[in-house]
Amino acid sequence: MNMAAEEKKSDGAVPTVPAIETEPLITARNVDVFYADKQALNGITLDIPANKVTSLIGPSGCGKTTFLRCINRMNDLIDICRVEGEIKIGGQDIYDPKVDVVSLRAQVGMVFQKPNPFPKSIFENVAYGPRIHHLVKSKGELKDVVERSLSKAGLLEEVHDRLDDPGTGLSGGQQQRLCIARAIAVEPKVILMDEPCSALDPIATARIEELIDELRENYTIVIVTHSMQQAARVSQQTAFFHMGNLVEAGKTEQIFTTPQDPRTESYITGRIG
Amino acid sequence: MQHINITNTRGPRPLEQALKITMVACSVIAIIITIGIVLSLAFEAYRFFQLVSLQDFLFGTKWSPQTAIRSDQVGAEGSFGAIPLITGTLLISAIAMATATPLGLASAIYLAEYASPTTRNVVKPLLEILAGIPTVVYGFFAALTVAPMIRWTGTEIGLEVASESALAAGLVMGIMIVPLISSLSDDVINAVPQSLRDASLGLGATKSETIRRVVLLSAFPGIAGSLLLATSRAIGETMIVVMAAGMAANLTANPLQAVTTITVQIVALLTGDQEFESAKTLSAFALGLLLFTITLVLNVVAQKIVNHFSEQYD
Structure with missing residues (x-):
């Protein structure tokens, strides 16, 4: 496991929120969500550090995906959903009435549980974001952005000679990397991932996990996962959700070795979940 | 050891057999009748083509189905060129589609993407009521309301408008087709997976960008299929054109003139007392066969497109 290599600090300090010394990019304070x-x-308070991977774990229905979808306001799309409390990204309250949701989502990209490429070519899938946000001025520039994004997503080598083929024709793992490339092409600050590997086989999963580790350099990543091994492998901070509450958050190593809350311990040892 | 009784003590089950035979018989009857209709159409049309050549029928530009009473009569030879009927049919269908496509598509998009569930539950049945209006009602609406209105408007702005203009029949036919397009398109738009909308919105696309660039693109084959089905409906529509379109077989693309359609001519040829040996009467079957071929091809193509689309996301 590479988590041992990530964080060497293991003096057993009591985890508080914020848990990691880096300046937090995203701060959530007393976030309540109602359907x-x-x-x-219930009153989620969590700091998410910049350029780290934060994983949200917990049993099904614990609210981890709901919390994730608050960060780019995807919950706005659900009519009956109401969000209270405060979420700030880079010091700006994203639920402020002056905030433009469209610009917010351009800054906070999202990768979904099931790969969902558009029924367009590989090229057009990645070009979608830059086109709608008018990020490029010329065809050549667009081509550069597309190739750079595919390359960052580790997909360029496999598809460089068939960029005009439909994106839906790729394998599941390739489709998911295409979706990551599509998100990267908009140059977001944050990438939210909602169980990105749950529909993938172990080899494709390993490939995505490597990719997440590489992307951490340039992006702040929040990942929801059902797999504790995955949380342990890819993340530096872990937050454990249970029945709508944030039970415990801290360094991943800490959560998995010396959890403070008995519920966390039960979950990571497989007694609940 | 436990004994289980699995020997058949009741004999054969006659009801099971009888039910099966009844059902097979019913479906066979339906198929045989359909085949019979097509065959009778084909046979009568064949008799017609012994009197008039297929070439004259398909490519002739003059339609004037006369049969001489005396052999030395002026204009004894009838002309059976179907081109004016085909162009008339296409002109009226084109006007109908030009009316119905934007109205139907816009309502479908509104219903599928913008309307709240409450609105949708009210508006969708209302739209479908349009589909329940008998076509004869549309017919007199076209003949008594829309046609005079167009004629009056045309005269006001100095245009010559026939009292049975193609425009009037086409517009009303278009309204009739709106629910067909909106209902089918609404279904295909709803079939576009939510995950694609989420993907687009998650990239910071606005709602209308998402609809234009992703939803409609994904639904396009289905929408195309629904438009083809609507076209085939327009081409085969009879009552509205019988009441609102003209009888004169003009070869024109001007929507303000009167044109006639294949269906109108079939009705005209076969109403009243007819002698079944004349080319005039038999031509109705040739026209029927032509119409059947056109709508069959459109339906098959449309069905293929729609099926292909529905398989895409399974």
């Missing part, structure tokens, strides 16, 4: 009358999240 109609049902409360899905």
Whole structure:
């Protein structure tokens, strides 16, 4: 496991929030989410450090995906969903009425559980974001952006000679990397990943995990995962959600070796979940 | 050891057999009748083509189905060129589609993407009521309301408009087709997976960008299929054109003139007392066969496109 290599500090300090010394990029304070009358999240307070991978773990229905979707306001799309509390990215409240959701989502990209390439060519899939945001001025520039994004997503080598083929014709793992390339092409600051490997085989999963580790250099990544091994492998910070509450957050190593809360311990040892 | 009784003590089950035979018989009857209709159409059309050549029928530009009473009569020879009927049919269908496509598509997009569930539950049935109006009602609406209105408007701005203009029939036919397009397109737009909308919105696309660039693109084959089905409906539509389109077989592309359609001519040829040996009467079967071929091809192509589309996301 490469987590041992990531963080050498293991003096057993009591984890507080914020848990990691880096300046947090995303700060959530007392975030409540309601679906109609049902409360899905209770007062979540969490700091997410820049250029680190933060994994959100917990049993199904614990609210981790709901929290993820608050960060780029995808929950706005659900009519009955109401978000209270405060989420700031880079010091700006993203639920401020002055915020343009479209610009927010351009800054906070998202990769979904099931690969969802558009029914367009590989090239057009990646070019989609730069086109709608008018990020490029010429065809040549667009081609550069597309190739750079595919290359960062580790897909260029496999598809460079068939950029005009439909994106839906790729394998599951390639499709997911295409979706990552598509997100990167908009040059976001944050990438949210909602169980990006749950539909993939172990080899494709390993490839995506490597990629996540590489992307950390330039992006802040928040990943929801059902796999504790995956959380341990790719993330530096882990937050454990249970029944709409944030039970515990801290360095990944710490959460998995010396959890403070008995519920965390039960979950990571497989007694609940 | 436990004994289980699995020997058949009741004998054969006659009801099972009888039901099966009844059902097979019913479906066979339906198929045989269909084949019979097509065959009778084909046979009568064949008799017609012994009197008039296929070439004259398909490529002739004059339609004037006369049969001489005396052999030395002026204009004894009838002309059976179907071109004016085909162009008339296409002109009216084109006007209908030009009316129905934007209206139907826009309502489908509104219903599928913008309307709240409450609005949708009210608007969708209302639109479908349009489909329930008998075509004869559309027919007199076209003949008594729309046609005079167009004629009056035309005269006001100095245009010569026939009282049975192609425009009037086409516009009303278009309204009739709107629910067909909106309902089918609404279904295909709804079939576009939410994950594609999420992907687009997640990249910071606006709602309209998402609809234009992703949703409609994904739904395009299905929408094309629904438009083809609507076209085939327009081409075969009879009642509206019988009441609102003309009888004169003009070869024109001017929507303000009167044109006639294949269906109108079939009705005209076969109403009243007819002698079944004359080319005039038999031509109705040739026209019927022509119409059947056109709509069959359109339906098959449309069905293929729609099927292909629905398989795409399975």
